[in-house]
Amino acid sequence: MTAPGLQGIDAAIIDLDGTMVDTLGDFAQALGGMLEDLQLPAIEPACIEHMVGKGSEHLLRSVLNHVLTQAGKAPDASEIEALYARAWERYQHHYLVINGRYSSVYPGVQQGLMALRGAGLRLACLTNKPAGFALPLLRAKGLDGFFDHVFGGDAFERKKPDPLPILKTCAALGTLPARTLMVGDSSNDARAARAAGCPVALVTYGYNHGQPVREVDADGYVNALRELVPAWVCALSKS
Numbered sequence: 001m002t003a004p005g006l007q008g009i010d011a012a013i014i015d016l017d018g019t020m021v022d023t024l025g026d027f028a029q030a031l032g033g034m035l036e037d038l039q040l041p042a043i044e045p046a047c048i049e050h051m052v053g054k055g056s057e058h059l060l061r062s063v064l065n066h067v068l069t070q071a072g073k074a075p076d077a078s079e080i081e082a083l084y085a086r087a088w089e090r091y092q093h094h095y096l097v098i099n100g101r102y103s104s105v106y107p108g109v110q111q112g113l114m115a116l117r118g119a120g121l122r123l124a125c126l127t128n129k130p131a132g133f134a135l136p137l138l139r140a141k142g143l144d145g146f147f148d149h150v151f152g153g154d155a156f157e158r159k160k161p162d163p164l165p166i167l168k169t170c171a172a173l174g175t176l177p178a179r180t181l182m183v184g185d186s187s188n189d190a191r192a193a194r195a196a197g198c199p200v201a202l203v204t205y206g207y208n209h210g211q212p213v214r215e216v217d218a219d220g221y222v223n224a225l226r227e228l229v230p231a232w233v234c235a236l237s238k239s
């Protein structure tokens, strides 16, 4: 049963990084520790934002490529692969030590999740972040209790922007994609949702790989999650 304003929507799938929590500080700290351990040059925190959202493997390969290129090394794929296993081990170590300490929940997140719950929706968190990072982060930020399911980037064979994780999350929620709203901050989330057949709303404050989020094809945009229920009610009543 959903509230009258959310007719047609039974559940919502919410992204984590850039949507619920601003985690750039955590990424910067953990990557800084990893690079130091590998005796590689540091990376500017501003560069990291563009690399977040496609999972940790992509992030680490992008960072290694970036710092080696900056150092004038023009690395090929095999040089990056040679460093990868140790980089992942050191990154994981540092991330788990600092997880949540340098990140903050965006304004309006708790209110937004409460409103969605109050409207009778089932909720899942679906992130490309590994579950081993996502679950402790949600707990540390007091957000874990809102979700029926939490799936990390390592939960399924493929990550967003592939539709598979969304389809599997809908199956776990027991909802049809067409009645499940995807809420994210990036083209990754929107493309996965579109391909799965879910309506999609994007927040305007996240990362979106450094690109303007309003240029991404979506059904709506909100400046805070607390606007989601009112905005969606409004959009539905106009359609």
Ligand SMILES: O=C(O)COP(=O)(O)O
Pocket: 015, 016, 017, 018, 052, 053, 054, 055, 056, 126, 127, 128, 129, 130
């Ligand atoms: O790439 C990540 O680690 C985070 O991605 P998310 O935006 O799907 O939470």
Ligand SMILES: [Mg+2]
Pocket: 015, 016, 017, 018, 019, 053, 184, 185, 186, 206
């Ligand atoms: Mg995101």
